[in-house]
Every structure is written in structure tokens, then in C-alpha cells.
Amino acid sequence: MSLLMRDGRVVYLGPADGEPDGRDADVVDASGATIVPGLVDCHAHFTGLGGANWIARFGDPDSELLARADEAARALTRMGVLTARDVGAPHRLNLKIRDAVRGLTEAPQILAAGTWIARRDKFPPFTVFVDSAAELRAAAIAEMNAGADLVKIAVDTGRTGDEVTFTVDELAPTVKVVHERGRKITAHAQGKGAAVAAAAGVDSIEHGFGVNAATAATMAGRTALVPTLSVLESFIGFAATDGGRFAEGKHASEALREQAFAAVRAAKKAGVRIATGSDFGGGSVRPGHLAWIETGGPADVVLVHGDPLSDPAALWRVWRVYHRGERVS
Ligand SMILES: [Zn+2]
Incomplete structure (x- = not known):
């Protein structure tokens, strides 16, 4: 799987063998990680x-x-x-x-x-x-x-x-x-x-x-x-x-x-829609949710170690964060 981000948007999301020319891109080897939406x-x-x-x-x-x-x-x-x-x-x-x-x-x-x-x-x-x-x-x-x-x-x-x-x-x-x-x-x-x-x-x-x-x-x-x-x-x-x-x-x-x-x-x-909320700041914890990834969508993605679908705690193992296509951590 390959994901290409440019100018704050996801411009390619698909198999690695079909990826567009990314010669000028920073390449991140995300083996063992999962790309999840911001x-x-x-x-x-x-x-x-x-x-x-x-x-x-x-x-x-x-x-x-x-x-x-x-x-x-x-x-x-x-x-x-x-x-x-x-x-x-x-x-x-x-x-x-x-x-x-x-x-x-x-x-x-x-x-x-x-x-x-x-x-x-x-x-x-x-x-x-x-x-x-x-x-x-x-x-x-x-x-x-x-x-x-x-x-x-x-x-x-x-x-x-x-x-x-x-x-x-x-x-x-x-x-x-x-x-x-x-x-x-x-x-x-x-x-x-x-x-x-x-x-x-x-x-x-x-x-x-x-x-x-x-x-x-x-x-x-x-x-x-x-x-x-x-x-x-x-x-x-x-x-x-x-x-x-x-x-x-x-x-x-x-x-x-x-x-x-x-x-x-x-x-x-x-069948009620359930949303995550920490209540940080109020009666709870200090500041410590879900979107989607698609071609044309915002380049807001997070790399986590492991697979959050089988192990939700992987969401706490944040490796890299890209917001609007820029790396912020
Ligand atoms: Zn509250």
C-alpha cells in the first residue's frame, strides 16, 4: 500500500506498484505500522x-x-x-x-x-x-x-x-x-x-x-x-x-x-452512532478521534505502531503525525 501527499492533500492511495512518480518526495518506510486518519x-x-x-x-x-x-x-x-x-x-x-x-x-x-x-x-x-x-x-x-x-x-x-x-x-x-x-x-x-x-x-x-x-x-x-x-x-x-x-x-x-x-x-x-471523547480538561485527564483517508482528502494522517483494529491500544503508540501534509511529530 502506498500513500502520496502533496500540498496538504492525499493525491494517491493504492497499491505500491501503481503509485505515481514520487522522485522528489520524502519516502517513509512504514513497515509494521498502520496509517490511520487524524x-x-x-x-x-x-x-x-x-x-x-x-x-x-x-x-x-x-x-x-x-x-x-x-x-x-x-x-x-x-x-x-x-x-x-x-x-x-x-x-x-x-x-x-x-x-x-x-x-x-x-x-x-x-x-x-x-x-x-x-x-x-x-x-x-x-x-x-x-x-x-x-x-x-x-x-x-x-x-x-x-x-x-x-x-x-x-x-x-x-x-x-x-x-x-x-x-x-x-x-x-x-x-x-x-x-x-x-x-x-x-x-x-x-x-x-x-x-x-x-x-x-x-x-x-x-x-x-x-x-x-x-x-x-x-x-x-x-x-x-x-x-x-x-x-x-x-x-x-x-x-x-x-x-x-x-x-x-x-x-x-x-x-x-x-x-x-x-x-x-x-x-x-x-445502532446509535458512538463518538470518542476524552473530556480532557474537565474532570478527567490532561490533553492526551476519527476521520478518513481518501484520494483528494486532507493529508491528515497518523502512523501508529501495530494494527489498531486488533489492538486499539496501538492508537497510543503514535509514531508520526502529518497535519495538512506537514510532519508535526
Ligand atoms: Zn466535559
């Missing part, structure tokens, strides 16, 4: 620091959040993550970082949601709070007017998401106006909110630990699931490193992890 992280927070105190760290000065975001963008690219969706930042700083790195080879393409929108006092304080369906709709319009690529709302609260914060009827006008403007809307739902968000027709559900067979059936064909399983691994890990509430909640986190795997299984069984 990875995608569908749930990221570039301004977040991750770790056990991620919520407090979103309150750091804007200049620090932006510096952190720039660093995360560059780190992500070196790891082969060439597209990322930022699903929430204080003060819409994710729109700023998206615009600052647009077109750079050493940063991923970023799709940004602006600031989270939630029911008053039902989400951390850096959120845009609303008190009614009308305010929710107005807040979504405000984020889109500010340049958000998608809208992010929270539909339940608490670690297990037992308290649902909007009804289907309250969500419907907001989903409608976002779609009228050709944008997407995604919902944070850790528990019972998933059923409500799916019924309201959102485009994706973040976390979705509460997705069961019935909700998955509603989601199939229109609502994707972004499971962010690494968050629960982090919470369980924080029990040992940070103690406190994570130690107290360790068994609950383990139960939630089981529930999360069951949710992914239910989604897969129902």
Missing part, C-alpha cells in the same frame, strides 16, 4: 486543567486559561488528534482559541460550543444560567451569534444525573432554533437527562451513562453518544491520589462505570 476528540475542554480540582481551575484568570488552551492544542496535535470539539469554556474562551489557531499545522481544527448553558444553580458557576425555556432559547441564540459552532446545554445534574433540569417541551424550541440556523446542539446528561434530551431531538449526548435500551432506540439515527469513559477512570484514580469526596464516592464511581459500559453496549445494539 484522530478526533469529540469532548474536550481546551481551557480546563483536568485533575481532581478541574472545576475550581476554570476560575483561573482568562490569560491563564488561554495559555493552557494553546498548549493543549499543540500537545494534542503531536499525539495525532487533529480535530477536536470544545464543549464548554468560561467566557466563550474556546471561540478565541479556535480562532487563534485556525489553519495552523501545529494545532487541531477546533469546533467550539462557547459557554455551557444550564438551569440556574444546577451546574458549576462558570455556566450561563437560565430560568425558563424562553431564556434557554435566547441563550442558545446568543452563543450562536457570538460564533459558536454548536450549542452545549446541561439537562441533568449531580454525578449520577438523578435530577433532570429541563422537560422535553422546554428543550424543543431551543433544539428547533439551533437546527434552523444549521448548527448542532449537544446535551450534557450523566443520568436521567439522556431520555429527555433524546426525546427532544438533540444531535448528541455527552457522557450518557444513563442511556438504556429505550433511550438508545430513540437516539438511533439522529442522536450520537459521546461516552467519555475516561472520566470515571479518573474519578476512581482520584480516590487514591486525592482522597476526600473521590474516596467517599469510589464505589459509586465504580457502579457508574459499569452503568456507562452498559450504556455503550445498549447504544451499539440499537
